[in-house]
Amino acid sequence: MKNLSIIISALLLLFSATVQSQERPGEQLPPETNELFKLGVAGYTFVKFDLDKTLETLQKADVHYLCIKDFHLPFTSTDKEIADFHAKLKAKNIKGYAVGPIYMKTEEEIDRAFDYAKRVGVKLIVGVPTYELLPYVDKKVKEYDFNYAIHLHGPDIELFPDAENVWKSVKDLDPRIGMCLDIGHDTRNGKDPVADLKKYHTRVFDIHIKDVTGDTKLGYSVEIGRGIIDIPAFVKMLRKVKYTGVCSLEHEKNMDNPFMGIAESIGYFRGVIAATK
Template sequence: MKQTRRTFFKQSLVGGAMLLGAGSLANAAILSPAKSKTLKAVNPFKLGMAGFTFVNFDLDTTLKTLERLDVHYLCIKDFHLPFKSTDDEIRAFHEKCAAHGVTGYGVGPIYMKSEKEIDDGFEYAKRVGVKLIVGVPNYELLPYVDKKVKEYDFHYAIHLHGPDIVTYPDATDVWEHTKNLDPRIGMCFDIGHDLRNNC
């Protein structure tokens, strides 16, 4: 079988997940708090969770779950912090997250079908106090997203969603549409959705 970059990544991710899962689950029950802190000190990665993971749970349940899992970063979805939230509501949201050791690192995914929706999404992220938007803009709006990224100095990660929608079905499609745009425009690589493409 010919080894392509795509098959290499797929095999590496599956193999890595199996290795990590087996070792992590076995060790999780026996790690002392001191050893756990030592491991955290040398781990260069900050594990975060997509807000949509908790689409069927309220914010309190979400934060308690993240705290139990020792996950400290959450991509904020509008069902936990609506687009029309006031400054006081945004402040209260961040305070509640902080009480559980969680930081909102970005917002989205936000589907954007017009320049106004892009404007609203960037303003929402600015009010929330993050510099990352996970978004799904229509293809023809990418030049406008490029302009807004430069204007706000934000990062913009395009979310791929697998074969059930036409826009950005896989990583190759995202790359082809963004490779000549501002380097702060990248990809929210959803491994599960990408595997659904049988890539």
């Protein structure tokens, strides 16, 4: 019955948003407006699509935050290209709130990432350094006054498999170094993302929302609401810890044609928000 109420809430929200946007375009606020957290999309979701298609999809879904990937805004972009990029987002009422994930295997690549983020005009980097480079990340965070969110990878690679691993790696470093809590990868490494959000929320600077079919490496990505993650409990925990960042959908199923999955996932997540108030 709980899932049914969430689905009904999601459908009503989507229908209402569609009708209202047709009647009074640009005037409606997304359903999560009254929450401390915001809803966004991770740029990697659109790895096979250009920026125009990305922004069109976000606009149709009434999502206003995008984590910027370098395939949409290359590291070598000029100041004019960066300004044009932001102007294009602003025209769609979308904000690029962070850059990444960016993989960094050398000090030079860390320098490039911090310079890139500064030129783009954001103060959050979603990054993947090596463990050995963490002291240098600490130095750059102090220099730039940025937040640095290490992306989790679950059991797929050895680097930073879950929230506990990131916490242990950064707890003695500058408090501006934390994590991008990918709830799917955390789950696939046998962890509980609800419990991990509660434990480590002071170092959670970004969140990738998704759902998965299992709590091992064999688990794979599905639309939010179709997997094993307790999304209602996670939303309640977001409120409990007063998370103020972005929950960005990173949709990794059927990436050649992800659009129905994106709509379903965002609709379900918003249904959960409404049903758990």
